Amino acid sequence: MTLTAGERPATEQSPAPRSSRLFPWVVFTLTFGLLLSDYMSRQVLSAVFPFLKTEWALTDTQLGSLTSIVALTVGILAVPLSLLGDRFGRARAVVLMAVVWSLATVGSAMAANYGQLFIARFLIGVGEAAYGSVGLAVVLAVFAAHRRASLTGAFMAGGSFGSVLGVALGGVFAAHFGWRWAFAAMGIFGLILAVLYWVVVRESKLEKYRISDGVGEGPRLGAGRKRAGLATLFSTPAVVLAYIGGGLQLFIAGSLFAWLPSYLNRAHGMVPARAAGVAALLILVMGAGMVICGMITDRVSRKRPISKWTTAIFFSTLSLVFLGTGFAIAPSKAQLLLLAFGCFFAAGTTGPTGAMVARLTHESIRATAFGTLTFFNNLLGLAAGPIVTGILADRLGLETAMKYVPLVAVGAIIALLIGRSVYPSSLKRLEVAEASNNL
Template sequence: MTKTSPPEGYLFSKAYTAYVFLLLWLLYFFDYVDRMVVVSLFPFLKADWGLTDAQCGAMVSAVYWAIILFSFPVSILIDRWSRKKSIGIMAVLWSLATAACALTKNFGQLFAARTAIGIGEAGYAPGGTAMISALYPEKRRAFMVGIWNASIPLGMAAGIVIGGFIASHWGWRHAFGIVALPGLVIALLFFFIKDYKTVGLEKAVDRKEAEKESGLATKRMSKMDIVRTFAGTPSLLLTYFGFAGMMFTSISMSTFLPTYFQRVQGFPLQKATLLASGIMLTSIIGSPLGGWIADTWMKKRIQARLLVPSISAFLAAVLFLGGFQLFSGGMVQYGIFLLAGIASIAWASSAIAVTQDVVHPGLRAVSYALCVVTQNLLGSSLGPVVTGAFSDRYGILTALKIASAMALISCILFYIGSRFYKRDLDKVERIALIPES
């Protein structure tokens, strides 16, 4: 009996690929539920512990600070050991840490538990991105990454809505405990999926170098070879920094839009969280849409994978700034915010694909980990605490305008990166991935 080969460009059959992708999608969804549930609990924590806006922002930032410290070393483990085992262990850790938040008695303890969530989540985005890049053909990479990333706004919105509902009815501690459970179940399933064989870090050599290597056409990459690979890829570096600017804007909006609707427009907590969640939910359109546009446009213009993020960042900045500056409420303003929500995520899928396109296949998790470190160090970790500090001093409206303007910097960086993309793509080693037996 002959074994059926997977379709061209796929690592496994389409049905099994869809199953693995579903688990990856659900884990990312609950990753962000656990990460953002605390946002809807701010009023309850303020009432119990007397926290400031800056302290509330710091509880969101704590996750990202931990990711900064642990993402890179964990990504090395992912690339060199096992994707499925690493991801399974991480999901168990962040779920248990979320449950532990329910047992905390003061700000310091909750901050520590939130930091533990970040440690668990540190390698998931790099590991998941590497797996999706292996599962699907390159021509579908941005679109599938887009569908995967649509779980982020959904998870954020669900975390805020579910957290607010549970806290309003049964108390904020129950919110942490309940949302932690699904991640544990999915993590256990993930330990049993098929992975691909770890890729050796080898590169092709020219004739003179081959003679020195005893006639071999390839040689193992040294640490300096790896450093030169990243340092000598400008489209990749500019994508990292463009990512940071967009995450500063996006995470600041996700964190403080509920506060804006409650404090400036006078909505009760549940209505404020629903309005903010509606904006995040529209991002489910933007993520796959941006990936589809980039993959389609790329057939005619290779630079499309960075031109789409540039255009998306520009639209997000203009729409958010216009909404805050020209309107003080109403349906027109909210409609503008809905469009801004789409634009504020449409850039991500093709930008993530770039971090996989222009590097050696054995360095994909490391590549996205460097992106994660950069975006969290300069964007996600700073956004909530800086925006919270500006809010304490100048008011929430001014703080959100400043956060919106950061997207304009990303617009410029993505555009400059597009000028180098084709050259960097042409330098990449082409290596076929092999499924585990």
């Protein structure tokens, strides 16, 4: 059967009976919980920026590097560690990664200087490197294909919600018990969840509840569980442009994660605890936007899969308009309202781009495919955003630096527009590859 970009296969319209069972939702809940822990450990640092800046006399570039080293390490190691997860067991990989980043977070509480904290943050990045990709592959394997954008958006929104908890709780712990306890609390929480995951989620049970891709939901390169070649990760222009567009858009989200508390502290004159609380609310709005944008995408693309690209372009454009206007005006309540609207759409492309990558890659290497997406998300976005903004802040001031951050959406929009134009031909290329591999 030949499918066009506007057609939806019948197998995608009705989920398999197993998808209604409880276990897939248990998997989602626990995997989502660990993603919360992942970002709590990563973003608690933003809440203690003012304390570290005062105690260790750090520059904004140094503070930005402590955030960026995590995302950079994640970006570099995401693909190889995701590949290991695909090969040797995704559930086992999830538990191991959670233990590593949690212990490293506890180690951050013991750092005596910038150098030691930098090493601890690097180890957090090692632990977190493949979690987003492997965890998402675990979730999508036990749910039907028609829920992909919603599940991807909801799952990845855990990054925003975890950042909210990390910033908000970190600010409270730092204010009442000292900044070291902010790190320690996050690490202990992660260790508890890792043990629970190890007890409940097993490889054999995941295999029992696995739902195969339907026709047209990824290139079927061979029968049964035959593993696709790694070259399929870059086999079409559309999937490459999805990687690039999604990564560039997350430059904005990464900058907001790292610098909103400090921006509110400096531009609005808020004390660190209040700045952390308001920033947490804005990041919570970002997480809600990821979920809702994913749901909207699934709705509008139900009969026209190419609409995933259209919604991603729309969300990116709205983030550019609202954030660009917000950071351009003077600090005020009106500015905070504009920033809230901008934050809602800042990471709204996450669900659509995740669904695009799932559509254009094979399930047998899907964790590796999401690892590749994670590489671009971090290299172009979550790693680049904090450090580039920090460098600009040292030279121009943080208020001026934040005015430039939304402009990166222009690059994301261009990549997504081109990706949309080549999507139909990319689908045809996948069909040809499928046919040749099934001969």
